Amino acid sequence: MLETQTQITPSPLIDLESIQKKTINVAVFGHGNVGSLLINQIVASQKEISRRRDIEISIFAIGNSKSVLLQEKGIDAQWEQTKTSEGIPYSVEDVIQFAHNNSLENCIAIDNTANADFVANYPLLISGGFNLVSSNKIANTLGLDFYNGLRNKLTLHKKEYLYETNVGAGLPxxxxxxxxxxxxxxxxxxxxxxxxxxxxxxxxxxxxxxxxxxxxxxxxxxxxxxxxxxxxxxxxxxxxxxxxxxxxxxxxxxxxxxxxxxxxxxxxxxxxxxxxxxxxxxxxxxxxxxxxxxxxxxxxxxxxxxxxxxxxxxxxxxxxxxxxxxxxxxxxxxxxxxxxxxxxxxxxxxxxxxxxxxxAGATVTARGVFGDILRLSDRVN
Structure with missing residues (x-):
């Protein structure tokens, strides 16, 4: 009786570092007390989040009422100086178009303003492919027609809107x-x-x-x-x-x-x-x-x-x-x-x-917004 031997070729080791991680692309609107703390919290945590989870968080846009800083590869710890020298006048449509032109996926818009006018941009951002996170309470306290219309638009475009910090700052x-x-x-x-x-x-x-x-x-x-x-x-x-x-x-x-x-x-x-x-x-x-x-x-x-x-x-x-x-x-x-x-x-x-x-408190509120970003990061495709 003849015996046959099967030669087993060992599989190459998987290089875990080479696995493509999901990138979450964030646009932050409003960089006062809460906004600037949030940006700095994200920048300080990027490496640790990447190490512990299969996501990379990149802030590609930082805007206020006057100008925006747009960077395809994401900002760094010197973002304030860079924005001072490279910030440009803009509209929200410009930020959406920048994301599309650079094929940025898994986009989240963060509203850290206290501005009723900025809330009018929410439907535009949703249509443009953005999920929303907000510490701004105004959108949830306008008339029920706007409130319900916003939720219908979220459902239509399969997007989410998180606002844990609207009540109780960082409390769940x-x-x-x-x-x-x-x-x-x-x-x-x-x-x-x-x-x-x-x-x-x-x-x-x-x-x-x-x-x-x-x-x-x-x-x-x-x-x-x-x-x-x-x-x-x-x-x-x-x-x-x-x-x-x-x-x-x-x-x-x-x-x-x-x-x-x-x-x-x-x-x-x-x-x-x-x-x-x-x-x-x-x-x-x-x-x-x-x-x-x-x-x-x-x-x-x-x-x-x-x-x-x-x-x-x-x-x-x-x-x-x-x-x-x-x-x-x-x-x-x-x-x-x-x-x-x-x-x-x-x-x-x-x-x-x-x-x-x-x-209450800017640091606690910023942490709460960061928590909403991480929740959304787990859900988006």
Missing amino acids: LIDTIKLLHLSGENITRIKGVFSGSLSYLFNAFSEKEELFSSVLHKAIEKGFTEPDPREDLCGNDVGRKLLILARELDLHNEFEDVTIQNLIPKQLRNVSKEEFLKSLTDFDVPYHIKRANQSEDHVLRYVGDLHGDLSKNDGAILDVKLVSVPKNSMLGQLKGSDSLFEIYTESYGENPIIIQGAG
Whole structure:
């Protein structure tokens, strides 16, 4: 009996480094505090992300209201100097055309502006092949016609739009609410402290017998408020965040549906910023009275509250107001500039899901935007 021998030729070793990695091409619009921190975070993490995952993140465009820097191979750590010397006037169409001309795939547009005009470019970017990530809340708080039209366009072009930082900065709030809602969980109420600046203000004001104007001065000096603190104190920002959450539950609310308690004394609402900042003592008497008239062991908190019969899609009751809560409650124990959200559901009953942490700050917000970019990077083809 003859034996046959089969010669086995060993397969060549696979060079893992030679495997083509997926490149994510990013265009960043807005490079102020959040935008510049985001760009620097991405540049600093590029090598580590490439080593640990099968993706390369390349920032090919950096633009603001005046100019854009376009680089096919991506920017480096000296991007600010390069943009100063090589930035050119542009339109969003120019960025889209640059991506097409250079066959850039897996494109993501990042909106770090606070600009209502830039939001008008979202449909154009989607049609041009871009997914969207935004820290800008405006698109999600415009009229329902725009809101629904944008989502229809995303579906039509098979693109995604992530905006975790719209509420709670870097906290995983919107993602949690989306997952609960999509899984069929009946969310019955969401309430909490939505503003890091107002959290600091009332946490500090409740701890000591200190004048409100003194605490507000400290908040301004620490950079916790907007340059004009009335943008925080009017309550509109908290109202927008509450509206965003309502719409995540498919509730048909408009911004006009939100009842907002304006914290600014009437005589200071329409004066110049300079006059306002000179008149902070006007807050002292009314807020001393509010603090003094509380029940024992209670503290003041500025709270957003989404409630009502949420089983109907015709809308929720949306309230933003200053309330007095027990010191030993979750809201009453809040410290520093943290945000806190209580999510009540049918399954969890009277025990809400609690999400708490740093709800404000440019570094935290930039990290949250970066997280959305990484989520999208795993999904795009």
